[in-house]
Amino acid sequence: MNLFRFVADLMHLASIFILLLKMQKTRSVAGISFKTQALYATVFLTRYTDLFTNFQSLYNTTMKVFFIASSLYIVYLMKFKFKATNDPRLDTFKVQYVVGGAAALALIANYAFTVQEVLWTFSIYLEAVAILPQLFMLTKTGEAEVITTHYLFALGTYRGLYLVNWIYRYWTEYYVDWIVWIAGAVQTGLYCDFFYIYFTKVLKGAKFELPQ
Numbered sequence: 001m002n003l004f005r006f007v008a009d010l011m012h013l014a015s016i017f018i019l020l021l022k023m024q025k026t027r028s029v030a031g032i033s034f035k036t037q038a039l040y041a042t043v044f045l046t047r048y049t050d051l052f053t054n055f056q057s058l059y060n061t062t063m064k065v066f067f068i069a070s071s072l073y074i075v076y077l078m079k080f081k082f083k084a085t086n087d088p089r090l091d092t093f094k095v096q097y098v099v100g101g102a103a104a105l106a107l108i109a110n111y112a113f114t115v116q117e118v119l120w121t122f123s124i125y126l127e128a129v130a131i132l133p134q135l136f137m138l139t140k141t142g143e144a145e146v147i148t149t150h151y152l153f154a155l156g157t158y159r160g161l162y163l164v165n166w167i168y169r170y171w172t173e174y175y176v177d178w179i180v181w182i183a184g185a186v187q188t189g190l191y192c193d194f195f196y197i198y199f200t201k202v203l204k205g206a207k208f209e210l211p212q
Contacts, residue, residue: 001059004168008161009063016070019199022147023077028085031141031148034078034124035095037135041071041131042099044089047123049116088142102126109179121179128183138194141184142210149208153198156191163188 023029048064055061078086106122134152138144144152162184169175202208 002168002172004161004163004165007027007092008165011154012160013156015151016067016074018147019074020070020077022145023082023150025147026145027082029078029082030085030087031137031144032078032086032136033091033093033134034075034086035091035093036130037071037074037078039095039098039126039130039133041068041075041122043127044068044071044125046119046126049069049119062150090137091133092140093136094142095133098129098132099126101206102129111179124179124183128187129190131187135190135194139210144208146202146208149194149202152191152194153202156188156195159184159188159191203210 019032022032040073044067046066048068051064051068090133102122102125105125106118106120110121131152166177166181166184197208197210
């Protein structure tokens with residue numbers, strides 16, 4: 001564990017708490033993509049299949065349990081408790097393509113052809129593109145609530161810091177993981193346009209709006 005990974009994990013936790021705060025404070029899930037949240041739940045469920053068989057540390061196990069539980073809770077809130085505030089007409093990204101693509105890649109490019117390893121690899125590929133429905137929704141609405149942009153900023157920062165963590169580990173531990181690196185780089189790259197608008201508008205007190 002190094003500082004970059006620790007701060008990245010804190011940003012990931014922050015993104016989830018910000019999202020839950022937005023839902024509970026506004027009693028609404030407007031502007032949040034259910035499809036993205038369902039994809040994240042799928043990511044954690046397929047990644048942490050070793051939860052009860054591979055104990056590394058209390059920290060590691062606690063984080064696994066939290067990410068699975070929180071992602072399922074968010075899906076529950078969006079599907080049932082605040083369902084009336086969710087507008088599926090705005091959440092129209094075709095997730096079957098990214099799920100199918102991630103599954104196909106996991107079967108082709110993996111480190112070992114076992115059920116657990118293929119599921120883990122699938123989760124890595126799927127996480128790289130899980131934010132796409134949310135970003136696609138932003139392009140349809142053209143704007144977002146401030147608290148929603150803070151959620152996306154924390155989530156994007158978490159991924160960016162993991163890139164720094166991997167660079168640090170490469171130089172200090174000779175750590176190499178091409179599947180994780182490439183997927184992480186793709187995922188971080190998807191946030192570039194969002195980051196630009198966030199820094200040039202939201203942090204200056206302006207409303208988040210996409211260029212016309």
